[in-house]
Amino acid sequence: MTNYTLQASREWWSQQWLDLLDSYRFKKRLERARNYARQGNVLSIEFKGAKVLARVQGSEVEPYKVSLSLEPFSDEQWGYVIETMSQRAIFAAKLLAGEMPQNIEEVFTANGLSIFPFTLGDVQSQCSCPDKANPCKHIGAIYYQLGDRFSEDPFVLFQLRGRTKEQIISDLRQLRSQKIEADISETPDIQQSPPHSKYLVKIDSFWQYHEPLESSLVVITPSSSETILDVLGSVPLAKEEENAVNPTSSDLVMNSLNKVYRDVSQKAFMAAMNVGAS
Known part of the structure; x- marks a missing residue:
């Protein structure tokens, strides 16, 4: 499968993540990282909070330990983001369907944030290998693996910023529930009127x-x-x-x-x- 075919098959948010890595000037190292990711050298990937912890098999017997993270948003920042999301139902609907809205970044930029890192320097990463370059091929392999995971579950990208899928959905539902209750409280009480009274017509005075x-x-x-x-x-x-x-x-x-x-x-x-x- 060619690089063009791979890009065409990826979701746009996943490709945007990988474009960040492809901007790295050491192309040979990226090629080795891609091979590591495709050939099963990544033994495990797990989240610990907003941080990714992984084990990558290199040339040594003992796998290398890799960590990768983005700067998480604060609770206050996430509060603004979730509130903005709740005001645009299409975002919640698409995310619940496992799809990233095309203009999801607008929700974050409206609050002075960016869901995607601007440069590789915005990504904190470490590897236990002796290679002093960053990203090394082991870290690069995790980049590629995360790109695949983003395609399967866009909420993984949010988790790197400090919110899990369950937390986002719960917050959206809570805001939605509060909005419905507020709308009900502002609606005039019509229970005192007989059922369907607004449809009753007095024939003798209709004209x-x-x-x-x-x-x-x-x-x-x-x-x-x-x-x-x-x-x-x-x-x-x-x-x-x-x-x-x-x-x-x-x-x-x-x-x-x-x-x-x-x-x-x-x-x-x-x-x-x-x-x-x-």
């Missing part, structure tokens, strides 16, 4: 309106020769073979409806203009 209309709500438009009756066309009166309807019946009905339409329109106009009000 009555005893208050004058607000003049600013009345819009007067030029009359039009075409009415809704013209748009609908003639009434389709049924015909039967033995009792056919007179062809003029439809015209008579339409003329009657037109008269009613004009009368109602005139009365509505007068009511809107408050004509005849004392």
